[in-house]
Structure formats: structure tokens, C-alpha cells
Amino acid sequence: QSVLTQPPSASGTPGQRVTISCSGSSSIIGSNYIYWYQQLPGAAPKLLIYRNYQRPSGVPDRFSGSKSGTSASLAISGLRSEDEAHYYCAAWDDSLSGVFGGGTKLTVL
């Protein structure tokens, strides 16, 4: 069981907005930056959001992140078929350790 809790699945239709939650303790989420990764089938994870809400260059602004208290969220607006993937939240702390959520499989209906 992961220290960060994500729903195992989420779904939406093309064009919809979906959110994926990531919850944990105050010592994990409350004290660290949250990162979000997208893993397409058969591929390596790709960074989507860093430091809670920042987007790397090349990531569409359809993807957004937020954090409040002991939970974080990834929102995807204007859902597309190519967004169908697994999404993972992660917390990396200054003591050189990382922890991942269990992952959410997003299905585009």
C-alpha cells in the first residue's frame, strides 16, 4: 500500500475535464513538492507537473496541478484519446528520498 493514495481508475469522454487526486500525510504532502508523471502504455514515465503546479516546457496547458493541505490534484481539461495512460503522483524530499502514489489508470471513453 502506497504512502500516497490515488484512485485506481478514472475516466472521461473527449473534451471533458477530469481530476485525479493524491492524498497523504502532512509530513509527506504537506512538507514536500508534488510531482505528476504520465506513463503511456509500454513507455517510460514522463514528467507532467513539477513543484505542485509548474509545467515543463512542451506539456500542454490542458494539464494543471494543485496542492492544498494534505492532498494534491492533477486536472486534465479538453480530454483527448492520447491522454489515456497511467498517472502517478510523487513526493521528493530534501533527505534524498522519493515516494509514489499507486497510480491512476485514466480511460478515455
Place this chain on the structure above:
Amino acid sequence: ELQLVESGGGLVKPGGSLRLSCAASGFTFSTYTMNWVRQAPGKGLEWVSSITSSSNYINYADSLKGRFTISRDNAESSLYLQMNSLRAEDTAVYFCVRDKEDWGQGTLVTVSS
């Protein structure tokens, strides 16, 4: 272009050892913290170990301490993971990760008799 290329995976018997390598290029390797993250078949991501740019600080997942050793050679732009006393539950794809950002394609380690 940034590249992280893992190698060294394969089939090993329980109790055996393997040394994974990650060849980095396209960036100044010596200035980045590096990590190993693994993913068991059909499962989620699991942080394994991290090492700072100058190897001053190293950390491991609690479940792995004593069996795995992370190291790096900045002159060769390479990251390593020495894995000893391997168990079936160590079967996974092992990814090399630059800081928290960039991932290699991974190398598969299978521990089976």
C-alpha cells in the same frame, strides 16, 4: 539531446547479483542528483535509491538497504546499481532518473530459478 540508457538487466537466480548501468549524455551529468526507480510487472512505481552529484549523500528505500548499492562515475557520466541477494520480488523494470525529471527507457531484471 538528453539520453539515459540503462543496461545490465537480465535473468538471474534467487540469491544472485546484477550490476545495472545508466549511460548519460546530452547534459552535465556531474551536476545532477540521480535516482533509480523500479516498476514490477503490472504494478506502480517504486523509488529505489538516490545519489547526489558528488556522491556525498546516498539514500535507499528501507526495504532494500544492505542489498543494493548505488554509485556513479562522473568522469564516465554513468550511474550504477549493484544488486545483491536478489529475490523474486526484485523482478521489475529499473529506470534511471535524472533529478526528478527525465527517465531512461528502463532495463528489465527478472529473478527466477
